[in-house]
Amino acid sequence: MLQVENxxxxxxxxxVLKGVSLRVEQGDxxxxxxxxxxxxxxxxxxxxxxxTADGGTMTFDGETFPLAGMARRDAARLRKKTAxxxxxxxxxxxxxxxxxxxxxxxxxxxxxxxxxxxxxxxALEKVGMADRENHYPHQLSGGQQxxxxxxxxxxxxxxxxxFDEPTSALDPELTGEVLAVMRQLADEGMTMLVVTHExxxxxxxxxxxxxxxDGVVVEEAPSRxxxxxxxEERSRAFLRTVRSAGTADDSI
Numbered sequence: 370m371l372q373v374e375n376x377x378x379x380x381x382x383x384x385v386l387k388g389v390s391l392r393v394e395q396g397d398x399x400x401x402x403x404x405x406x407x408x409x410x411x412x413x414x415x416x417x418x419x420x421t422a423d424g425g426t427m428t429f430d431g432e433t434f435p436l437a438g439m440a441r442r443d444a445a446r447l448r449k450k451t452a453x454x455x456x457x458x459x460x461x462x463x464x465x466x467x468x469x470x471x472x473x474x475x476x477x478x479x480x481x482x483x484x485x486x487x488x489x490x491x492a493l494e495k496v497g498m499a500d501r502e503n504h505y506p507h508q509l510s511g512g513q514q515x516x517x518x519x520x521x522x523x524x525x526x527x528x529x530x531x532f533d534e535p536t537s538a539l540d541p542e543l544t545g546e547v548l549a550v551m552r553q554l555a556d557e558g559m560t561m562l563v564v565t566h567e568x569x570x571x572x573x574x575x576x577x578x579x580x581x582x583d584g585v586v587v588e589e590a591p592s593r594x595x596x597x598x599x600x601e602e603r604s605r606a607f608l609r610t611v612r613s614a615g616t617a618d619d620s621i
């Protein structure tokens with residue numbers, strides 16, 4: 370479905386991605402783990418064209434494109450097949466929940482407004498926010514705002530959703546409601562690529578784990594195998610650290 374090969378990205382003299390490759394099949398839930406500064410978010414942003422990679426290729430639905438020199442029309446076309454959920458929600462502060470979901474459908478996808486409203490309401494209902502459609506972001510908790518952001522993503526009917534640390538800005542008591550929505554999407558077969566620090570989600574919901582450090586993929590494995598018997602010593606050290614911090618057994 371989606372494959373990237375040898376993605377490279379630098380910011381000035383700092384080489385953030387040093388030739389990263391990965392493959393995502395339809396229905397996969399891939400968790401990207403790693404310490405801060407390992408390049409996880411930059412990888413996701415390059416794959417969704419929020420950052421321009423310095424090199425590498427992307428194959429999506431059988432078409433292959435150079436990431437460093439992709440035509441804007443091709444990037445726009447591919448982006449319509451995807452959705453992105455940001456860690457800080459990225460909602461319009463002056464628009465209601467319903468308007469936040471309909472805006473992209475009407476403006477970017479040219480969906481007739483009546484149809485967009487109908488799609489948006491179904492998406493808000495799916496994430497448990499139907500009764501908050503007329504609320505503005507400042508009237509919503511962080512978890513509710515992130516659920517609106519997820520509704521905006523699924524309203525676009527994407528082939529894959531990229532999640533960039535979707536719970537990192539939330540208080541612990543609000544994290545569960547967002548992870549529950551993501552688990553529901555996974556159960557329904559949504560393809561997801563998730564940068565996360567939630568080890569419980571990675572272990573019990575994702576089917577594959579990619580562990581990154583210093584701009585490279587250190588290990589890629591089925592989730593159960595990664596958590597029970599990681600191959601690489603650096604992966605084992607990472608898991609020892611998160612277990613000692615009490616996060617490896619987080620549940621949804």
